[in-house]
Amino acid sequence: MRLTAEEQKLIGTPLSRKDAVLQLLKAAIVDGRLPPGEKLDQNDIAAQLGVSRMPVREALKQLESEGFVTVYPYRGVEVSRLEPSEIVEMFGIRIALETLAVGRAVAGLKPSHLSRMRKILGTMDNLVADPSEGDGWMGLNHEFHSIVNEASGWPRLVESIDQFRGNVERYVRCYLAFRGREQSQGEHWELLAACEKRDPAAAQDVIRRHLDNTAGALVAALAHSPDAPQRIPTPA
Template sequence: MESYLLTEQDRSTLQSKVTNKLREVILTGHFNMGDRLVQEEWADKLGVSRMPIREALVQLEKEGLVRIEPRRGAIVTPISVEDIKEIYQLRVLLEGEAVERALPYIEEEDIKELSRLDSMMRSLGNTEEDVEIYMRLNIEFHHILRRGCPWRRIHDMIDTLWKGIPPYTPSLLADHLEETHKEHGLMIEGIKQRDAKKLRKVIERHILRTRDNLIEVILEAEKETNRSGSKDF
């Protein structure tokens, strides 16, 4: 039986840890569509009270991973491989367009901030706390890349696509962060060169590579679950 019990160090950032644990088990295939995620059971599994479980479920509902129903509680609605393909293909189309249109509005201060964020991300290790910091920095990095785009609606659409999996992929793809560092460096280089086509190409390749890595992780987790023949925790 796999243990999900949190350590004392984990408890220092309890809410975030609980949310990450529940997100991870949903994304890696431990639940089927329509399964109930019972608060009392997961409080026992993680060694916490029900309060952080309830708060985590509120966040996971916003991400589309659970649905809270009266009298039934949290119903799992895991994101499928097809969902991943849809989200990331739309990101390619929209973010590629947005960063290309944002480039004329990116100023020297923005470039300095992107470089600072890039350096900070490269300096982080692979602990859970480091990965959480990385996720926040990565969100800010991508926001700066496109915030100068004058098209208001494209921002709304991209923000919708980011409400779910994209912000949390570093926690699932820690083995691929070196590739991400290289791609971030190429993005900054494209900006400095004022090469819109190069910047767009790097962004699109970055999104598609992340998509493929994420699908690989999900499929491998499904295989592991099938080999074990059980969803016991």
């Protein structure tokens, strides 16, 4: 597992070893460095990260509870593969959670939030047609939605959303590589417009449609190419 310079620093931070290992493994799963089906050896991970097996074991246990890895008796630990039915379920939960968040957020978004959202979308527009830009678009996509969700004022709601977002994001990355980003980007602009008009019903309609479209197209892509998640490009 290749680590970025920032990730290498995590091991020496005040975070507990378990939390540092958890963040590193989760990030590697989400961005595709550890693809679905990849076997995870506790000894190898511990040696690579320079930690004992205990924090690795604890991190893997947490990842299992969140659905990122699967533990098989006598076979070890693998990065979880999501079936189409599971993706439909997760997006259904996301729709419920993010519709609630957006409904609460519209009134709480400050002019500075809206200005930041508009600036983010402007930058994303320049990356829509250029997948060579790596993870820049996906990072900005996460930041855009996070501004809205955090404006809901409910930290536990945001935490739940982030958990479900992280688990499907590795598939969304692959899906966007097949489908393109134009439709999603157009829906982002619609969401911003609804927020600027302080129209919670319209904003909820957009986020519901945005997530439903993504889920439907992702399931169709997986049905057409079951090994699609394996082809997520490794960031340069």
